[in-house]
Amino acid sequence: MIDHDLRLVYPGLPPRELSPNSRLHWSRKVQPKQQVQGDLVALMVEQGWSMKPLHKADIHVRFGLPDKRRRDMDNLIASSKAMLDALKGRVIDDDQITQVTVDYSWFESPREPQTIIEVREKR
Numbered sequence: 001m002i003d004h005d006l007r008l009v010y011p012g013l014p015p016r017e018l019s020p021n022s023r024l025h026w027s028r029k030v031q032p033k034q035q036v037q038g039d040l041v042a043l044m045v046e047q048g049w050s051m052k053p054l055h056k057a058d059i060h061v062r063f064g065l066p067d068k069r070r071r072d073m074d075n076l077i078a079s080s081k082a083m084l085d086a087l088k089g090r091v092i093d094d095d096q097i098t099q100v101t102v103d104y105s106w107f108e109s110p111r112e113p114q115t116i117i118e119v120r121e122k123r
Contacts, residue, residue, distance in 0.1 A: 006091055008043045010036070010115040013063060014079035021075060037086040040117075044090060053093045056122035059084070059102045064109025064116065077104050083117060091119050 015032040017024055061083070063076050084102065088095055095102075101122065 005121070006044070006047065006049055006117075006119040008040060008047070008117045010040060010043065010083065010117065011112065013065075013113045013115055014076060014083060016079070018079040018082055019075050020078045033082040036082050040083060040086040041090065049091065051091075053089060053091060054119070054121050055093050055099060057092050057100050058120045058122050059087070059092075059100055060118045060120075061102065061104045062116040062118075063104070063106045064112075064114035065106055066109050066111065066113050071106075073104065073106065076106075080104075080115065083115065087117075087119065 015036055016022060017029050017032040018036075022029070061077075061080055063071075063080075065071060084095055092100055094100075
């Protein structure tokens with residue numbers, strides 16, 4: 001079986017506008033959502049991802065935090081939905097719970113905030 005792995009390093013955390021606590025009108029969230037999705041597609045192209053979308057996958061999302069500020073993991077997870085949606089149809093067939101497993105964690109990122117998305121074909 002061919003190994004299908006993808007590692008995307010997004011330079012930043014999910015946009016604040018996409019947080020459920022932002023209380024912005026939906027129309028004000030469209031541009032940040034499109035921007036983050038476009039950036040992730042550009043990263044996929046840059047890495048030469050050309051495989052067929054995976055039917056089953058394990059996805060690990062890691063948030064690199066550069067400081068000791070308080071953050072709510074639930075909000076980071078909810079804010080990252082647009083990032084995972086960028087994978088649909090390109091890296092994964094769909095994000096149904098029967099097809100993908102997603103887990104989240106964080107780590108100290110000494111210089112800059114970042115979000116790392118790793119996708120592996122489920123075996």
